[in-house]
Amino acid sequence: MRPADLRTELEPVWCSGCGDFGVLKGLTQALTDLEVAPEKLAVISGIGCSSRLAGYVKAYAFNSIHGRALPIATGLKLSRPEMTTVVVGGDGDGFSIGLGHIPHAVRRDTDLTYAVLDNGIYGLTKGQASPTTERDTKRGRGMAGAEDAPLDPVLLVLSSGCGFVARSHAGHLPHLRQMLREAIQYPGFAFVHVLAGCVTYQPKGYADGLLEHSFPVPETHDPTNLDQAMNLARDPRFALGLIYKRPRD
Numbered sequence: 275m276r277p278a279d280l281r282t283e284l285e286p287v288w289c290s291g292c293g294d295f296g297v298l299k300g301l302t303q304a305l306t307d308l309e310v311a312p313e314k315l316a317v318i319s320g321i322g323c324s325s326r327l328a329g330y331v332k333a334y335a336f337n338s339i340h341g342r343a344l345p346i347a348t349g350l351k352l353s354r355p356e357m358t359t360v361v362v363g364g365d366g367d368g369f370s371i372g373l374g375h376i377p378h379a380v381r382r383d384t385d386l387t388y389a390v391l392d393n394g395i396y397g398l399t400k401g402q403a404s405p406t407t408e409r410d411t412k413r414g415r416g417m418a419g420a421e422d423a424p425l426d427p428v429l430l431v432l433s434s435g436c437g438f439v440a441r442s443h444a445g446h447l448p449h450l451r452q453m454l455r456e457a458i459q460y461p462g463f464a465f466v467h468v469l470a471g472c473v474t475y476q477p478k479g480y481a482d483g484l485l486e487h488s489f490p491v492p493e494t495h496d497p498t499n500l501d502q503a504m505n506l507a508r509d510p511r512f513a514l515g516l517i518y519k520r521p522r523d
């Protein structure tokens with residue numbers, strides 16, 4: 275099986291240069307590495323540009339309801355445990371309307387991989403501020419809310435008790451492929467924070483800026499140590515790599 279075999283015939287409607295293309299590629303690569311057959315795969319998303327990804331992967335896919343992908347995916351996984359279940363969505367979908375579902379999905383520890391494609395903005399609805407919009411983001415039309423302090427997705431899931439937490443960048447394909455592969459292999463709730471660019475509503479060079487503001491998780495980091503993981507997550511820059519993986523009994 276090749277990654278292209280996991281693509282539907284639909285052409286993505288994303289803007290040329292959108293970071294979501296990288297995530298589609300990284301995800302189909304990771305699934306191919308793990309030899310996940312389309313009939314054993316479910317991709318569940320909410321609503322947003324990033325959530326369109328579900329329609330582009332050959333799988334039982336559901337581009338569902340804004341903010342509600344996690345409970346839908348949990349129900350699916352509980353009734354069909356043999357399905358590899360991947361949840362995708364944006365920062366608006368996950369951390370605004372969908373935020374209340376995250377700690378409970380973490381507590382239930384259902385075997386899901388949740389990849390949030392974080393472009394720091396509501397792309398689909400034309401560029402409003404999201405909970406991860408930085409305060410210094412240029413104010414444009416519809417940017418109400420950008421004066422609020424951004425939340426940190428990695429600290430949020432770590433403090434909720436998530437057993438697998440990783441971060442990658444949509445333009446860093448081999449790394450993203452590896453992080454998604456490890457997350458899918460983890461037998462519980464796995465969270466992957468994917469830094470992604472929106473070329474239409476974020477300023478020029480935004481995605482490169484994210485990368486410049488990132489650093490690889492140091493080799494000395496022990497991902498089984500929660501204190502070390504929390505300290506790494508507190509760094510104002512973005513640590514890219516496996517941040518935390520709780521050993522399982």
Ligand SMILES: Cc1ncc(C[n+]2csc(CCOP(=O)(O)OP(=O)(O)O)c2C)c(N)n1
Nearest residue numbers: 321322323324340364365366367396397398
């Ligand atoms: C219940 C509900 N409220 C609001 C909306 C409008 N809406 C659609 S997508 C979206 C935000 C999308 O932003 P994000 O999740 O960050 O995804 P992106 O488009 O940036 O990938 C909003 C507010 C909706 N579809 N349904």
Ligand code: SF4
Nearest residue numbers: 289292323397472473
């Ligand atoms: S508006 Fe932004 S997030 Fe949406 S497809 Fe275009 S570049 Fe991607």
